[in-house]
Amino acid sequence: MGVITAAGDHWQRVTDEVADDLAVDAIDRERAGEPPSDEVARLRESGLPAVLTPPAPDGRGMGWREASAVVRRIAAADGSIGELLGRHYVLSWSARFFATPERAAELEARAVREQWLWAGDTAVPRPLPRGDLPGPTLTPADGGGRFLLDGHRALPTAVGEADRLVLDAVCSVTHEPVVVVVDARHPRVGRVLAHDRLGQRLTGAGTVHFDGVPVDAADVLGPAGRDEDTTPPHAALAPHALGLMLTQVALGVAEGALAEARDLSRSARHTRPPHDDADLLLAYGELALALHTASAVADRATAAMEEALAAGRGLDHERCAETAAQATMAGAVTTRAALLTGERVLALTDADGVDRFWRNVLALVDRGPAGPTMRAIGDHYLNTAGNGVPSPPWPDHYGE
Template sequence: MEVITAAGDFWRRVADEVADDLAVDAIDRERAGKPPFDEVARLREAGLPAVLAPPAPDGRGMGWRDASAVVRRIAAADGSIGELLGRHYVLSWSARFFAAPEHAAALEARAAREQWLWAGDTAASRPLPRGDLPGPTLTPADGGHLVLDGHRALPTAVDEADRLVLDAVCAVTHEPVVVVVDARHPGVGRDLSHDRLGQRLAGAGAVRFDGVPVDASDVLGPAGRDEDMTPPHAALAPHALGLMLTQVALGVAEGALAEARDLSRSARHTRPPYDDADLLLAYGELALALHTASAVADRATAAMADALAAGRGLDHERCADAAAQAAMAGAVTARAALLTGERVLALTDADGVDRFWRNILTLVDRGPAGPTMRAIGDHYLNAVGNGSPSPLWPAHYGE
């Protein structure tokens, strides 16, 4: 069971202050579309990047649920920075997912000491085409060293990260491994994205690796492409990220509805807003949709927090349950967020409100819902109350 401390309340108050600061100039910053150097500086000044750690007796650190609440609050003010912080938090746990405990503890201690900001992508690689190695590729070099070559598109903090964590394919074994890369090495090049539909301030782009040295201690472990061979604690990684992005999308939708409410209250109408039945109905439907999504997301977050706290003691059944709940939260939130973003545009027709809609479109999965619904149904029919993991455990949940 994850421990909740007073530190969590403190960091939520800090997040409120940072969010209020970000909201002041959110429209202007989004239009400027500059790399988020100033925004990252605000996060660092507040101390937020370094606080997702096991709560300590002296009050330091916060747990997963508090971190999720912090990300959601930041996302309500600025979806891009909410995503940047949320991905950073999940990636900062990569060593716990993929490395041995002693290795993970040492890496996390250094990351906290040096205040690293993380970026990257640890999604399992697709099956390799015969005769082709997708980048990045990890190759043995003279002297027993490893070098990284290739490229990878990243959704956040391309120019601001201190460390990158990503999949690389070993050129010898053709197996994917998770590696940590010094983002400031001269062999790491960057190409920023300037024409994104939404999440324009997240710092997305591509990174290029040209003979970047990778120490053996920076290879965390197998990337876990084969779910049958992946231990439950490592299988949680993509689902934890998916659930954190659900928090971001939900925060953006909550921010959109709150801004629309403030605009409606201040607008000059021929009759007061509280007398407009259609307006009241619209806000009632949106508030209900977001409250429902929030309840499902909170339940999934509690399940994920408990699963993460179990560490290497996690079993397949609890992993599958956490993954299924994360998938349910993602599905419910996607519907509620898309509805909110679209309706807010019609309700307000105000300058800058379109940023919420564009951010939501960028964040949520708009693909066919059938596969996710079938996977959730399979889990409920074949696993819940049956004492055994779903036969689809765990890779199909949250896709």
């Protein structure tokens, strides 16, 4: 796992304390499947949501690598809360991705000052099933100085706990998607929580309904950036940043699973016949190697992402493409390692509660056909890497 720097030693200790606290009753809380109100209260008390914001010249915030280490450590103890924090951190970058630098500075300063917890989803709008409710629509009001937001959106985290939501909405005038910031506490925002999820049961997922929610013009951050030819490189990083952070969450869950299985195997080892030890050592060796390999690839992608984010509006297309490639490779390697680990720990331990790791991994990783991702990686390696050729269309994971 990436290590929090010396300047962040305090937050490493805080992270360890929060993770240890979450691990104590992880099984019971996962089974209860209640909204994460108590867990978010623990996080707010620790100060982690306020510090997990983009780094600023005045010293506030946390860099990408440090934040990834925090999220991964929390995910090892509780995958749901790791995802909640990871999405919060990436969404806190939204103004830098989509708004002007001046607006980003204002919004980030206020978010830290008021200790906002971010939630949301800026996924590409998709056709709705027959009979489904409309997605968010933004309609000008008051001569264009304000807008009204209507519709609904399914969100993966913090539906009942967030202070602000970041969403894409279609403008009713231009019919183009824009990114907006919405006050999640407004009385015209309704919520329906999701129940009985397969995994990641404590993220606070659900559906948010908007009934004429006012949105100030300043909170319309900018175009959602769906046109690959016109999207600036710094904005094109958005889906890959979230994809890479979810990779860290999945890797943390897998590392937590292997650590718990190891502890269970150690405690039961005196009951295991000697001739089984070789098979046990082989199994743990294979899993440890898979996770160490995934960790190395993820850490390299994380370093590349931090450099790309630091470049800001000076980021060029070539570096953006290389960062996207590394994030995608990290996701592919981690998916294989996490799925293998989640499955194997069940057989290694057969212990109460261990199945939560497997279910959480299934909820986090992309279980679609691997071919398109592998072909995109191969295309980048063969036709793009090192020669400046435009990048292929990388998979979009900036959503649930």
